[in-house]
Amino acid sequence: MVDCLQALYHLRGPPSEATSRAQELCVEQTLEYPPELASPHVRERCLARVLELRELEPDCQELRVGFPVEIVLDRHGGVDHAQLLNVLFGNISLKPGVRLVDFVLPPHILGAFPGPRLGANGLFERAGIERGPLVGTALKPMGQSPRELASLAGECARGGIDLLKDDHGICDQPFSPFLERVTRVVEALREASVHTGRRCLYFPNVTAMGSLLEERVEQAAQAGADGLVLSVGLTGLHALLALACAGVVNSRPPLPILAHPALVGAFTVHPDHGVAPGLLLGGLYRLLGADGVIFPSHIGRFGTPTADCRDIMLQGSRALPGIRTLLPVPAGGMRLQDLPEIVEFYGERSLLLIGGDLHRHGDLRSTCARFVEQARRAGAPAES
């Protein structure tokens, strides 16, 4: 099996059961049928194989599985993205104590993934910034009118913020209609840019299901937004891929996508089970076309394990021929006072998102200016 798709799992449980659980996984994820009843041809063609099984720590085994690539292809030889995910973790997700940690695609099928349209470099370019980190904030809290949010946006932009996003709970509520909000915020940012001579990018939240998603994406483009926030956990990966592969509409090029992690914790939080956040947010989101990914930082109110944050960074930036790197966007209760530590960890090729804490220090505009100044200073190379 030279041309195989490899996946890495952690199996939580007694070592004595590991071998049979590994075999079980191979069957469950491919044939889903008693192998002894299948024809030798079908077994050879489809059945996954254990490539390696070793103890990682007490009661935790690392399992490497090889899957025949053919079973995740479509009839034209392209990758069937849903089937890839199914083969990696479909049914086996229904058994406890299995965590999908990584996968490696054969290089020749990487071209079947869109990857980021802009990615980290492209977003830095759009922001007009050479050396970061970029600084961003969210329009919040919900419950305010488009006029109030636009006024906040103007203050942030005048303070020098690079990227503004809607708080992910701000949608199209009666008190904050989507199109009106986006139009007013874009207008406020244009006014601000006359004063600052710089651009502040605006990414409204288009997360929605069914026909509403398409409608909001179109409205965002029409109103002059610079990108989109999509909570991929809420809508599902189909929506991400569809947006990432969308073509030019009404002569407007498609907008870059910032993925938000709402609901994703249901997959990732329990260390014994589910999907490792690095793989999901850093690896899969990148392959399926996100340009940047927001995730709860290890510093902040979510207490994400540091290793998880590092994995998201690594998966988002590891070398994949033809696939741009993802912009990491740590967020979730970070505070201005944490900036040196944050920047030391995430580096200058990131976008730091601070929300509520910017509102705790009096005048919003000058707090934003402080945020920008401190972040950039922390990101600058030490003088030698």
Added chain:
Amino acid sequence: MVDCLQALYHLRGPPSEATSRAQELCVEQTLEYPPELASPHVRERCLARVLELRELEPDCQELRVGFPVEIVLDRHGGVDHAQLLNVLFGNISLKPGVRLVDFVLPPHILGAFPGPRLGANGLFERAGIERGPLVGTALKPMGQSPRELASLAGECARGGIDLLKDDHGICDQPFSPFLERVTRVVEALREASVHTGRRCLYFPNVTAMGSLLEERVEQAAQAGADGLVLSVGLTGLHALLALACAGVVNSRPPLPILAHPALVGAFTVHPDHGVAPGLLLGGLYRLLGADGVIFPSHIGRFGTPTADCRDIMLQGSRALPGIRTLLPVPAGGMRLQDLPEIVEFYGERSLLLIGGDLHRHGDLRSTCARFVEQARRAGAPAES
């Protein structure tokens, strides 16, 4: 807050932290902003409230929260389905030890959900069966050609199976192109029905992402399939809602949807965290338009807790004005010998799905006939 959306959570952790965690959840899921910095108007309008907090068992508290309905509406007063999910479990999913167990919608917004087009009763009607349980099986294993799968389909239909589905790992692979497979299977089933005088319904697997999903749905309808299998965990809920709300295309009415649970275990398996399977598979899938839901039975190779299976049944059938009931489809390694126990538990308004075990007893056609006969006998009312 008379007109509120209520949600029920289980918080795993020491009782001493429960009150602050409950308050934290209310803020995280709505304002996501320091409440003391928000205006009284915004707090009143948007902030969720703890309605009840009580000890359920040691280190597990039951929390009932009320959310203002307005925050999950769109500007026309309809429900924003993604935002509903976001408010229920978006960010809080990123903190450990929180499980979303149930929610109750104010009755007047139920109309914003499509619900099943056919549901349990409609699927019984399509199958031409008055008293069940319905019996179904999957075309498997993968790796066979359309011709081979069609031949299996013919055998199952002649054995009297009510509903055939593709194994969820059979997609559009080079060895089994979708359109050719569906066309051949439909043909084989038509031939069989000439002999049996009965109809066997066929639900091919249309699970795919991006433009492929639409293509397969169209091909399925065109080739004469009776319904669709969609692995909602793989594609996301957006895809389910979009299919459920699809209108007539090329004068063909939309097909009923059987949801498959692949990947869903990442959400549901850990009892301390995530989303309760009853709520997700029985409640949400039903509201968003699934007609039936496949889930791993408590009897079978997944070892699903019995209470979870019962919850799926209850959520799928509880009285919701204007929303049809969901057809429960227990599956996952059930065996013929388990039928009496299975039918006793799931009752006759269900579809029993047995896959691999039907291939263990020699001739497939006669094994299917035994399956039908034994299931219906078990479902018949005891003679009095």
